[in-house]
Amino acid sequence: MKIRSILAYSALACSAVVTAISTPQMVGAAIPTFSSTVIAQQANLNLVGEGEGTLSIGSRPSQTVTFVTVTSRPNQQVEISLRLTDGNLQRWTGQLVNHGAGEAQIQLTSAGAADATGTLTVRYQDNTLISLSGSGTLDGQPLSILFTIGDDSISRPPTPDVVTLTQQGQGVFGLQGRPNQNISFASVTVQPDDSAELSIRLSDGNNIAFAGQQTRKTAEDIVLNLTSSGNADAQGPANIRYGPNNSILSLSANGTLDGQTFFIQFSSQQATVQPPVAPPASGAVVCTGQMQNGWQYRAEATNQRFTQIRWERAGAETTVSTLRFYRNNAQEQPVYRGSFRAATELALVDLSGGNPRQGSQVSIGVQEWGWSRGNCR
Template sequence: MKMRSVLAGGIALAVISAPAIVGMAAMMPISSAVAQQATLNLTGEGEGRLTIGSRPAQTVTFVTVTSQPGGRVEITLRLSDGNLLRWGGQLARQGGGEAQIDLRNSGMADAMGLLTLRYQGNRLISLLGEGTIDSQPMSIRFTIADDSVSRPPTTPTNTLNLTQSGTGTFGLQGRPNRNINFASVTVQQNNSAELSIRLADGNLIRFGGQQTRRDASDIVVNLTSSGNANAQGTANINYGANNSINSINANGTLDSQPFFIQFSGQQVSRPPQPPTVPPSNQAIACSGQMQNGWRYRAEAVNRRFTQIRWERTGQLPTVTTLRFERNNAQGEPVYRGAFRAATEVTLIDLSRGNPRRGTQTSVGVEEWGWSRGTCR
């Protein structure tokens, strides 16, 4: 299989009238030899193998490594199924085109290990390492070369233009959240993508990136730029008939500052319906299936979700216990849990706290993606 490297910079798209991004990480008490090294901003496209515990090995197709003054490092792994993993660590040594990183975390999970990377300029050459994630053994072997790499086909490949008025929130660390009233998504035939959001004050923010997966209702975009600013992250777009946008959920970093986007498209108005609130002791179950074949049944009692039951052919069933975390900007309850105590699970009650027959849930599992469940 041939492979090629990708330089940082991606797609240069403008941030129109948006305030300048400010703020850098404070220096941390590490050795002066490391603290004085230039920050890393590396990208590499190729093929690698990631194993965690007894799970099937996963293919890694794209890696970014960024560091901040003080030595804090973020490693982003793009898997062949379009999902994104983020690791955090601390720079231990750097010089001569090589760096070593002490692995500290994997999303919400604890992690330990040593990662060794080789690079030339802004080009990542290889990433090797071993350690543990939530006490499970982990191994990563990733390399690039100068030739092109074969990617899984993305279907369909025709140009797609989506636009939608609606409501949402754009959040950037250290700044007040800002309201969104319009969004658009354009995907070209070469899979380059642009995500634009218009804020309530009239400002427009554009992100550029690459489509990594598309089906009849969902698009996954790997965000790589925002005008002259560096951007990293993933956008999940759910769309419907007449090129409408149902929802956008995105998060990542913008010039090293964490950001998020939550947007819901304006729904067609319907005649008022009488309220149908189930008795407080009535149990509701909402079922769906993840793309990797795991079927789930989310159960709610007294209008609060308490657990998710998981089943898959050839696998032992398991249960995720849920805890209420907060209501999001749309007033939808958000619950958290874990799959087999190792992988983060999120459930969003799209009924806004009144689950009943016909309403939906959105279930997301780290490394698996998102799925809609229907309540019965």
């Protein structure tokens, strides 16, 4: 396919299709938005590429993109246009946040009159656009694009893989001292250098983004070490199971955010059936409670250290999870880790500060199940 390179392509009111979720602050929570990288040089982009790509927005049928232009201005504003096979033109606007070495990153701000958020990655050679990729949200709907030019005569620089996962679903975000909030959308982006961003959209329309580092990746899951959220410090692991078409099957995270404990439990949208509730377990030195899915637990402590959790549910085989001490959180509360049937990760937080006794409590979180408070006696 013939490539059109235009040295001074101007005045095509364009606009972009893109990635990751922006981060308006939660009301009353110390979760600031991510700040844009300052561009040191005032270099303009005038890029054109003809090829083939796929644009997906929410539940609409995917559309084919055949032509893309990217134009930047001295004030770092960027216009991007996408020509579709049906003749329509998608126009987006954004802000240039990084530029150099044949690659640019653009933070999406709007699409016509609709709100849009995300980060678009553009790769180019001279004035020829080589590829455009990313995912994010458009008017609250998940959005993704992947476009490449159709001419192999261009000397293409190496393009390391950027992993982008998105999913609409259901989940819960909890922050110490505040009511839990429902999650409706999640995305994860991992760069070639293993730097990562995890974003969640709350049911009230606010977004929260965490930065971190990928520490493990397999064919089924990714593990991140979270380090910050905007200007706030964050600590804790995030476990993401992913499936076909870059979908997120489940996401769980827990740790501290600006000194407060938090958790995230999210999964793709599925109907759940509440099983019958079994009688509560009893014991002398135990902490008991029940998860929302009906599993009852009995966490046992010996010499002020938790060693195991016994799981019971009517009609199901009893299961025992062995616990190992992980670390103390910012409130000096011991955190233990384990797994349910060697497959599903779980965590126990000793809310007594290391002195479990009658009247104290524990907080237990299981991947995909959520969190529950247990009472000790």
